[in-house]
Amino acid sequence: MDIIKKLEWRYAVKKFDPNQLLSTEKVEILENAFNLTATSFGLQPIKLVIVQNKELQNKLVDHSYGQQQVAQASHLFIICIEKKIDKKFIHNYFNRVKQIRNTADDILEPFQGALVDDFSKKERKEVRVWATNQAYLALGTLLTVCAMEGVDSCPMEGFDPSAYDKLLGLEDEKLTSVLILPVGYRAQDDMFATLKKVRKNLKDSIIHIS
Numbered sequence: 461m462d463i464i465k466k467l468e469w470r471y472a473v474k475k476f477d478p479n480q481l482l483s484t485e486k487v488e489i490l491e492n493a494f495n496l497t498a499t500s501f502g503l504q505p506i507k508l509v510i511v512q513n514k515e516l517q518n519k520l521v522d523h524s525y526g527q528q529q530v531a532q533a534s535h536l537f538i539i540c541i542e543k544k545i546d547k548k549f550i551h552n553y554f555n556r557v558k559q560i561r562n563t564a565d566d567i568l569e570p571f572q573g574a575l576v577d578d579f580s581k582k583e584r585k586e587v588r589v590w591a592t593n594q595a596y597l598a599l600g601t602l603l604t605v606c607a608m609e610g611v612d613s614c615p616m617e618g619f620d621p622s623a624y625d626k627l628l629g630l631e632d633e634k635l636t637s638v639l640i641l642p643v644g645y646r647a648q649d650d651m652f653a654t655l656k657k658v659r660k661n662l663k664d665s666i667i668h669i670s
Contacts, residue, residue: 463607466607467604467607468657469607470603470606470607471652471653471657472613472615472652473529473612473614473642473644473646473650473652473653474614474650474651474652475529475532475646475647475649475650475652476533476612476644476647476650477532477644477645477647478514478531478533478644480534480644480645481644482534482535482611482645486609486611487535490602490605490611490643491510493601493605494508494539494598494602496601497597497598497601497602498597499594500590500594501575502553503545503549503550503553503594504553504594505590505591505594506539506540506594506598507539507540507541507542507633508537508538508598509538509628509630509635510535510536511536511538511628512534512535516627517530517531517536518531520619520624522623523627524618524619524620524640527618527619529614529642530616530619533614533644534643534644535642535643535644536641536642536643537602537641538628538637538641539595539598539637539638539639539640539641540595540630540633540636541592541595541636541638543635544634545587546579547576547579547580550572550575550576550579551572551576554571554572595639596639599641602641603615606643611643612643612644612645612646613641613642613643614642615639615640616640616642619637621636625637
């Protein structure tokens with residue numbers, strides 16, 4: 461597989477074919493890719509909400525500045541962050557480490573204590589920015605895996621998170637949406653599919669230090 465060719469094929473889809481749906485297998489691959497994405501400290505302060513409901517997707521268009529990809533897409537991925545990163549959240553992470561790796565407490569506890577202390581000193585806004593940065597890492601992973609799997613996508617910041625949260629009941633889950641990613645297959649008449657990519661020359665984008 462030529463990953464560069466796959467990334468050249470990828471673009472931000474402007475029009476999806478609403479009749480083409482992702483297979484269960486493709487969705488599961490993307491779910492696993494999301495779960496395997498890198499996050500700071502491995503804490504995973506993010507969750508993925510997947511909507512496959514045309515009635516609901518159409519309602520969400522009104523809160524997405526009229527962007528029709530939200531309704532046309534096979535699935536709508538909504539990347540959310542946890543509203544509360546506290547001592548309990550951090551303890552849960554270290555419990556998973558202990559369960560999966562069987563790491564001794566005397567190794568885990570100093571790191572755990574340092575993280576609890578560090579996050580207890582952060583302002584809520586600072587934690588939100590940190591968590592949002594993790595969401596962008598996950599978005600990058602999803603965009604790349606979509607390209608590798610021949611799945612089209614369109615990353616979006618242009619939506620009303622508070623309206624999404626209310627309509628999807630995310631407040632009850634103690635989540636807030638930060639990014640959306642319609643996924644599916646491009647429409648045959650999407651003129652943007654054949655446009656050449658506009659990127660800097662490599663020499664203007666890369667600096668080598670040796």
